[in-house]
Structure formats: C-alpha cells, structure tokens
Amino acid sequence: MIRNRLKRRAVAGEKLIGAWVFSGAPAVCELYALAGYDIVLIDTEHTPIDIADVLTCVRAVEAGGGEAMVRVPGQDSSHFKRMLDAGIHSLMVPMVDTVDQAKAVIDACLYPPRGRRGYAASVSRSGLYGFDETYADTAHEETFLALQVESAACAAIAGDIAALAGADCLFIGANDLAGSLGKLGQLTAPDVLASIDQAANATKTAGKVLGTIPIPGRDASHLAAQGYGIVIGECDMWAVRTGALADLAQHRKAFPGRKR
Template structure:
C-alpha cells in the first residue's frame, strides 16, 4: 500500500477549536532561523509576509519547512489578489492564506475562487507535482483540498470597512483580518493606527464580521491596543514581528552601552 501522510489542521479549523484568542507574530525577514524561533516560541501562529517583504515563493517554501516541526500554525500573506500567485503559493504547501486589500464582496469572491478547484473555483490543477499534496502522498487530495485550505481576507481601507458585512458573508471566507496601518492612511491619518476614529472603524468591522458568523482578527504592535482589541472580541491578533523585535532589542543595546 502506498505511503500516506496527513496535512496539519488549517488555521480556520484551529481557530474554531480554540477556547481563547490566538496570538501570533510576523516573520518578515525571510530567515528560516527566525521562523523556527517563532515556531518554538509558544505563540499560536506565525504570519509569513509576502506583501511588504522580500519573501517570494522559494523562500516561503523554506520557511514553511522550518515551521513544520512545531505546533505553531503558519499563515502566508500573498502579495495581492492574483490568481496565478495564489495558485503557486497553494501548490508550494501554504494551507492558510491571507489576501490583502480586499475592498468588496466581489473581490472576496475572487479570492475564494482562486483557492478552490473547479467547478467551485479556478485553481489550476498541478498538485501531484507539488508540496501541497506532499507529491501525491496525501490520499485523495484533489477531492478534499478545500478542507485543508483556510482563507482570511484583509480589510484595510474605508471602503472595505463600509463593505465589511458583505465581505464577511461571502461563502468560503473563513475569517477577516483588519490592518489598521493602511486603514488609518485611507482615513487621512497616516501613522495614527491607534487614533480613536481608526479604533472605532476596527471595532465596527469586528461587529460586522461576528454578525456574519465569522472570526475577526487584527494587527496591533501596540500591546495596550492589542489588549483593547482582545477585550473587544478579536479572535486572533498579531503582536510583533521578527524584524521589529530585533530592531528594538539591538537599538536598546546601543542605547544602554553606547550612550
């Protein structure tokens, strides 16, 4: 009988089974060492950033392999809503995708189609040659691929906030993640992620997403703000990044010893 393997639970399944919010961090450096450190930190999840970092397809595959030894759930933020790129990230074994800059329900539906095989979607079929199915070792992958993939869409504009209820209601969207940085910029408050008006918009998204029966998450490097969002019902948060933590610690050493 051929050797078979099973894929880890998706982020959506992990989120549904959690009895508390999931806390995670970014890996933006592209370093497998940083990814592995994050993976064995005790955090619940790690976001590999393919949008605002030099992390591409081959690096993402290496980072996923580095994380595979640990219980932390990896998610990959793709650069954009691009069907071809999404197909490639899925085929290299990214089970949990975050698609940025989703402003409308129609864009959310396009993202859903990109992660599903025909006839429910448009994902190209090449899994037998790819890590996604462990090169055919996952039994019946094509028929159940949809169950192994989790889709989170990112709301980060005033337009998206207005459309949050419709975006969250799209079948196939598992969760919604709010990006306060771009949201603040779209509101004319560049760099003011904790401004009360920005916070109010984030919380309005939480309400809309929960009303649709979905999970809402948010990015919050300000830990007081993160606590506010958790208290307001965020189901998952990101509270730091590898490059940010290294920056803070190294500058702290310089200030301590070179002042």
C-alpha cells in the same frame, strides 16, 4: 487527513496569537514556533521573499511545531496557485476592498466546483506529491483565507464579505485603514476607531474569525477579550531593532562608537 490545525483551532473559537516574519530567516521562523506562538506569519507583500524561500520558512515553522500563514503580495491568482500548490494552506490577502474582489480571491483558491483553482495535486506538495489521493476532494476544508480589511470603504461592507463562503477570516489592517481616511499613523483617531469597530462588529455578527494587529490602547489581551480570534503583533525586524537600540543605549557611554 487533517492538514490545517490553524483553521480548525480558529474556526472552533480558540484565541490565537502570532508573530510576523519580514526577514525571511528560517531560524527566526523556527524560533517563534518553538517559543509557542500559535501562528508564524511570513510576509511577502512588503518584502523580497520569494516562493522558494517562503517554503523553507514554512518548513522551519513546521519543524518547530507551529502553524504557518503567508501574506501574499497581492490578488493575482498566480500568487494563490503557487502558495497553495507548495502546501501552504493558510493565506492572508491584502487590500480586499470589494465583494467582487473577495469572490475572485476565493474562486482562485478553491477547486471546481467551488472555484477555479488549477489542478496539480498529483505532483505538488499540496497533495503530498500524489500520495494524498483525496486532496482535491478535501482541499477546501484545509484552506484558510484571511481577507484584509484595509480601507474605510471595505469596513463599510465587511458584513457582505464576511458572509461569503470561503471567507474564513477578516483581518483588519489598522494602518492602511487609517491611511484611507487621510490619517495614516493616527490609529487612535475617533473615526479610525469607529471604522475598525464597524468592520469588527460585522465580522463577529457573520460568525467569521476576526483578526487584527495591536494598536495603542488595544493590546493583544484587550483585543482577545473584545472577540478577536487572531492577533499578530510581534515582528522580527521590530524586535531586533528594539533590542539593538536598548543594548546600545545601555553601553553607549563606555563605547562612544560612530554617529548614525
């Protein structure tokens, strides 16, 4: 039973474009899926969205015919267990800085003998509440882990992390990587770009899926041409803010309104 089309498409070399959801609004998730985004990524690292709301969002993405990914809050194994048991098979993991951290993440997400994920497939959504009797045997084939490179230290060892079985994708977080170099917000600084490219080249050499966000001078189309398999740039809160400001700017003379 194929449960993770996102993984199969990414590993096969397809170029996938995605949108971030920070609002936790199921209607937005469904809209992005219906619009045609390959991936709808629900962020729980920088938002108060809890697991029950995440699952509602995932179901909305699936209703729109899309593929959902969830960025977990951190590397506590309980985050992975709850998401995976909820039937969310594509996870993004922030701030993976060392090979040991990457190994621990992979270990927590795979059943024995490949890892130490706890078993509840017979009663959880991941195993279709017991209707998929083979889930525990095939779960590793359906699990897609995108480990985030968000520091210059990680970029320097990206090849070692990418070489790990179970590290399906390295996703470069350009903003935090720049911050690790003391240049937060300076995404076009030469040393920031060099560190990004170091991680990117190592990931491609290892034959793993490479992902990132657009940055100035490197939009989604440019990144796809450079070998990035996953690019996630659109964001619901940014889009709403941009649209609101554009509307107000167009009509502000007629409606003086309040001062912010």
